[in-house]
């Protein structure tokens with residue numbers, strides 16, 4: 114299923130005449146029925162310098178880009194309006210680091226569900242391209258994807 118989703122994302126991207134922005138490994142952390150917010154994670158890379166300027170999803174009333182910082186031993190999240198995508202670099206949105214925050218959830222996120230997410234990426238020329246992705250919900254205890262660099 115994951116392969117199919119990736120293939121669909123790549124096919125959609127190839128129709129664009131814009132800077133090549135690739136989104137890989139996208140997933141959303143599962144929620145309990147009472148939970149109203151969760152994180153979405155992915156790896157972004159752009160062939161040219163670009164900026165992630167907006168994220169939205171029909172399944173969340175509010176979507177923000179968050180950065181995470183340790184302050185006095187406490188993880189603090191802060192909302193930012195722009196996230197730089199330096200040319201040719203992989204920008205990882207992952208637990209404990211930068212992430213997309215889905216809030217005011219309209220339904221429970223259950224393992225295996227697919228969450229449509231729309232990304233808006235601004236190029237150097239200020240033109241904004243829209244990228245639609247479909248992130249798969251992983252269960253609550255899903256580990257960070259192969260990266261332990263941010264553990265303390």
Ligand SMILES: [Cu+2]
Pocket residue numbers: 152179190212213214
């Ligand atoms: Cu957050």
